[in-house]
Structures are given as C-alpha cells and as structure tokens.
Amino acid sequence: MGRGGGILEKLRSLDAYPKINDDFFSRTLSGGIITLASSLLMLFLFFSELRLYLHTVTESKLLVDASRGETLHINVISLSSSPLPSRVINVKKFDVTFPAIRCSLLSLDTMDISGEQHFDIRHHIVKKRIDAHGSVIEAKKDGIGAPKIEKPLQRHGGRLEHNEKYCGSCFGAETSDDDCCNSCDEVREAYRKKGWALTNAELIDQCEREGFIQKVKDEDGEGCNIEGSLEVNKVAGNFHFIPGKSFHQSNVHLHDLLAFQTDSYNISHKINRLAFGDYFPGVQNPLDGVQWMQERPSGMYQYFIKVVPTIYTNIRGRTIFSNQYSVTEHYKSLELGYSHMLPGVFFFYDLSPIKVTFKEEHVPFLHFMTHICAIIGGIFTIAGLIDSFIYHGQRAIKKKIEAGKFG
Known part of the structure; x- marks a missing residue:
C-alpha cells in the first residue's frame, strides 16, 4: 500500500497542469468576449479543415513517356459544313462544323510520318446535312447506296441480260481483266x-444511275456536320477535312473535286469538340467551341497540336489513360501563290515526350489531427496573450486613476 501510494505521488508530481483554487480566479467581461470570439474562430477553422479532409486533393507528376507501339484515339465530336455557322453542339466523339461545304463533297483523311495513310474514312463516321439556319436535314452514315435498276451498263459495254452477273466498268481504271x-x-x-481525278462523273454510268450528280446538286447551299472517332498510330501526323476524294499524282497529295470544282471553297468551320482521348475530371480541350469564319479567298486553315499523354487515377483506384493538348493555328491563303495547296482544315499533331500523371488522394488522418491541434493550441495561446494584455492594461489604468484621486 505504501509502495502504491509512493508511485501515485510521483505521478502527481509530473502534472504539467497544476490546478488553481477557484478563489484565485478573476473573471472579466473582456475575457468572456475573447473566449466567445476564439471559440467561434476555432469552430470555423475546424469545419474548414474537416471539409478539406473529406474532399480529395489531386497530386500531379511529370514523367518521361516510355510507352511504345500504342495508338492514339482522336475523339472528334463534330465537323460541319453549312452556309452559315452551325448552332448544333453534339456531345459525342468528334464534332466540327463547316458552314459552306456540302456533305457529298466533304471527306476525312489521315496520314502520319510512318507513311500510313487512310483516305475518305467512313468507319465510325456520321455526316449530317445542315441547312442555312444550322438545323439538321438528314443524318446517316457516310456512303451512297446504289439503287437496284434494270440493265445497268456492263464492263464490256453491253447491258445486263437475264441471269447475267453484273460487273460494272471501271472506265479505264481496271488493273486486271477481272x-x-x-x-x-x-x-x-x-x-x-x-x-486520276474523276472530273466527268456525269459520264459514269454508275454515278448517273445512283443519282450521285443530282445528289450533289440537291445539296447546293447546305452544310454538313461530320462526327465520329479515329484511331491513329502514336506518331506525328495529321488528319484533315477537304472537299473531294484524295488521290496521289507524282508524289503530290491531291483531291478529286469532281465536276463541281470552283475557284474557291469557303472553309469556315466551328469545332464543337475535339479531344485526344477519354474525358477525365479537370481536362480542358482548348479547341472546344472554337469558330473561324473565312473572309479571304479559299485557303488552308492549319491547327498545330502538341499532344501530352495523361494518366488520371481517381480516389477509387480507377485509371484513365487519356491526353491533353495545346494548339497554335495558322491560315494560308491560295492567293499568296500556294498553287499546290489544298483548300481545307488540317490538324497537325505531334506527341510530347513528357507525360502527366494525376492522382486523387485524401489528406492523411494524422495530418488532419495535427492541423486541428495546431488550430486549437494556436488560437488558445493567442487569445490568452490578448486577454492578458487587456487585463493588465486595464489594471494599470485603474491604478493610475486611483493614484490620481488620492494625490
């Protein structure tokens, strides 16, 4: 019992918070006001820290992009061509608006520095005819369906006979007899x-019976909204929207403008959305909503895009592999002597060697507790100093007043 009592006495001697008898306390009005104000401030800062603790913070890092052999996913939400700027905004994969190029003449091509080229892309592409007010007239996948008619022209020049398999002429472009x-x-x-450039489509039997010439004429004065997505190699390259069908002649990239060639093409356009990858929180696509109206004669409008690979990991551990990009733009007018240049809108992209990682995290609980203790201790100490300063100041003034009266 004696040993136990000695241990308790030793523990009591370690008390860093000695208690003062209530008879020695002096409570003041200023002290009460300071206590109330400091308590409210503690409460406000506590809930501020609690809100920060419950919300996530995003940590970012820059790393060298060491990935190889991947593909780049281009989400082009919509590209439209119409006599006036389209007001239609479609939240899909890729979306750009041309105000004055009809759908039947608008084509999408891609090419990269590896030599891979794709002309008149139609897979995962939808075109929408748009009137002068930006309203959709017709929406369908690209391509012209050939109507079934009797006795179309055969390759040998005669007409299709009964039970004879149809084989249409290529009009001199055949590479073999079959x-x-x-x-x-x-x-x-x-x-x-x-x-070769197909400039005499009205003389082609297949084009005539499919109504292709009439189709193009019927779309005069309309615009076209083209939307879809592209998969390209993860190397520098470009994709572009141009009136006509691409072909090569003497190593020069040209376009077949059919029998509807004009001296100039209005390549005014509005990019409703253009993204290089999936959406993730905080992503900003600088070309979304960008609109350009052509004021000079026909030319080439170019966007030079630097794509930055981005990895985003949310608080649940789900990872999104996407991209961000920056862009500059330039316009080349045909009247400046660029005779070899094609009218259209070109997007030249290049890959950054640096990738960015974003990771959502919670503030650690120990950090939260440290901040709370710092708030309580700091405010309590500062409030005590203020209270002491006011209390001793009031006592000093009171003593001077009393000394003046006795004097």
Missing part, C-alpha cells in the same frame, strides 16, 4: 488508286 466497279464509289476508288 476488276469490276459496281458503284460510283468503286469507280472513284479505282481512279484514286490510278492517281
């Missing part, structure tokens, strides 16, 4: 492979 062109598009493709 080649057949059964639609206007197949004839155009055969011409493209030969490096």
